[in-house]
Amino acid sequence: MSHAQSVSIATDPPINLMGLDPVALAALMSEWGDKPFRGKQLSRWIHQRGVSNFQDMTDLALAFRERLTTRCEVACSSVLARHVSRDLTHKWLFDVGAGNAVETVYIPEDDRGTLCVSSQAGCAVACPFCSTGYQGFNRNLSVAEIIGQLWWARHDLTQSGAVTRLSQVDSESAPDQRIISNVVFMGMGEPLLNYDAVLGSLRLMLDDLAYGLSRRRVTISTSGVVPMMDRLGQDCPVALAVSLHAPNDALRDRLVPLNKKYPIAELLAACNRYLAHAPRDFITFEYIMLDSVNDELSHARELIDLAQQVPCKINLIPFNPFAQSGLKRSSANRVRAFSQCLQDAGIVTTVRKTRGDDIDAACGQLAGDIQDRTRAKQRRENGIIQSKLQDIPVVESRQ
Ligand code: SAH
Ligand code: SF4
Numbered sequence: 001m002s003h004a005q006s007v008s009i010a011t012d013p014p015i016n017l018m019g020l021d022p023v024a025l026a027a028l029m030s031e032w033g034d035k036p037f038r039g040k041q042l043s044r045w046i047h048q049r050g051v052s053n054f055q056d057m058t059d060l061a062l063a064f065r066e067r068l069t070t071r072c073e074v075a076c077s078s079v080l081a082r083h084v085s086r087d088l089t090h091k092w093l094f095d096v097g098a099g100n101a102v103e104t105v106y107i108p109e110d111d112r113g114t115l116c117v118s119s120q121a122g123c124a125v126a127c128p129f130c131s132t133g134y135q136g137f138n139r140n141l142s143v144a145e146i147i148g149q150l151w152w153a154r155h156d157l158t159q160s161g162a163v164t165r166l167s168q169v170d171s172e173s174a175p176d177q178r179i180i181s182n183v184v185f186m187g188m189g190e191p192l193l194n195y196d197a198v199l200g201s202l203r204l205m206l207d208d209l210a211y212g213l214s215r216r217r218v219t220i221s222t223s224g225v226v227p228m229m230d231r232l233g234q235d236c237p238v239a240l241a242v243s244l245h246a247p248n249d250a251l252r253d254r255l256v257p258l259n260k261k262y263p264i265a266e267l268l269a270a271c272n273r274y275l276a277h278a279p280r281d282f283i284t285f286e287y288i289m290l291d292s293v294n295d296e297l298s299h300a301r302e303l304i305d306l307a308q309q310v311p312c313k314i315n316l317i318p319f320n321p322f323a324q325s326g327l328k329r330s331s332a333n334r335v336r337a338f339s340q341c342l343q344d345a346g347i348v349t350t351v352r353k354t355r356g357d358d359i360d361a362a363c364g365q366l367a368g369d370i371q372d373r374t375r376a377k378q379r380r381e382n383g384i385i386q387s388k389l390q391d392i393p394v395v396e397s398r399q
Contacts, residue, residue, distance in 0.1 A: 076148025089356030120189025
């Protein structure tokens with residue numbers, strides 16, 4: 001393990017234990033000549049009790065605490081802003097340096113508490129309906145920065161007492177009254193384009209010495225990075241949501257530009273391969289409802305053809321508009337008709353409720369107010385993204 005070299009002189013930067021899973025902590029302990037169970041103790045203190053000050057870890061020997069204090073830290077990104085919505089949705093804006101910020105959202109519901117985490121500052125996929133896509137790609141988050149969102153949110157929610165979880169009634173699994181019972185990678189960034197750090201954070205989320213979440217309650221949402229879907233299936237299969245958004249390649253090329261690299265047929269094949277390992281026996285397809293772009297009944301019929309090729313559920317997402325997109329949300333009637341068409345064909349279909357819209361915490365609105373200092377800004381100024389939007393076919397006729 002490489003940490004040994006980095007702790008050999010006192011002036012080295014401290015090792016951030018936030019990003020080390022229990023196996024890595026145990027390895028660090030053995031590098032130091034300490035018993036591996038020290039790693040387990042540390043993991044419980046950090047992730048289960050939310051303690052960052054080594055002096056407060058009272059069952060550790062004093063000399064060991066001193067060594068930790070000189071060589072290590074437990075740090076997450078600092079919070080720039082915190083908002084609480086009328087519906088008790090929480091949103092935190094984390095400073096990840098160099099003018100970049102990422103957002104984390106907590107959505108309390110009767111039967112679960114879901115944390116929506118970010119995996120990258122910005123995103124390279126550049127979907128024209130997504131405000132993160134407009135920022136362009138800034139950088140990957142580290143394991144510590146990803147897991148730090150969960151660490152901080154749990155600490156903050158517990159401390160503030162703003163949310164009291166009702167008892168959980170879940171027919172599929174034992175009651176889980178933890179304040180954060182589910183995690184979804186539906187914040188900023190494409191998680192499968194930051195594979196190693198996302199995998200490290202997943203391992204901590206699932207580990208019984210850290211957060212102990214069930215695989216079924218942790219969901220990766222991807223725009224369809226096919227090779228990495230295969231790797232995830234091998235390395236750490238969790239629930240999978242795939243952002244489909246269009247029922248044919250011509251439209252998906254425009255709405256999810258990654259489709260040009262991994263078109264729909266390849267994506268569906270990868271979904272079926274993933275299901276061999278997945279903790280759930282279906283894939284969730286996300287489908288954003290954009291007025292007169294992808295919400296015709298003819299699109300619904302094409303979508304039925306695709307949905308019949310993969311065991312799946314479809315989650316229709318009403319588009320959350322933001323200033324630059326030039327796109328509009330489908331009307332409630334149109335969403336209803338689209339949904340009915342899918343259901344009549346026997347496809348399990350849900351429509352996502354919009355939460356936290358008074359604090360801009362809805363999907364795709366994240367960090368909309370962050371200073372944009374990226375390549376995408378230049379591209380936009382040069383009219384490239386704008387012209388891509390104009391390419392999207394606008395269907396005038398109404399059903
Ligand atoms: N990059 C991943 C995960 C982050 S985006 C992905 O694309 O799946 C999470 C979800 O939010 C995706 O389904 C995405 O399509 C959706 N989303 C993005 N912008 C949105 C917007 N403006 N309104 C509603 N949903 C949006
Ligand atoms: Fe990236 Fe997902 Fe936004 Fe597309 S929808 S730009 S993949 S974060």
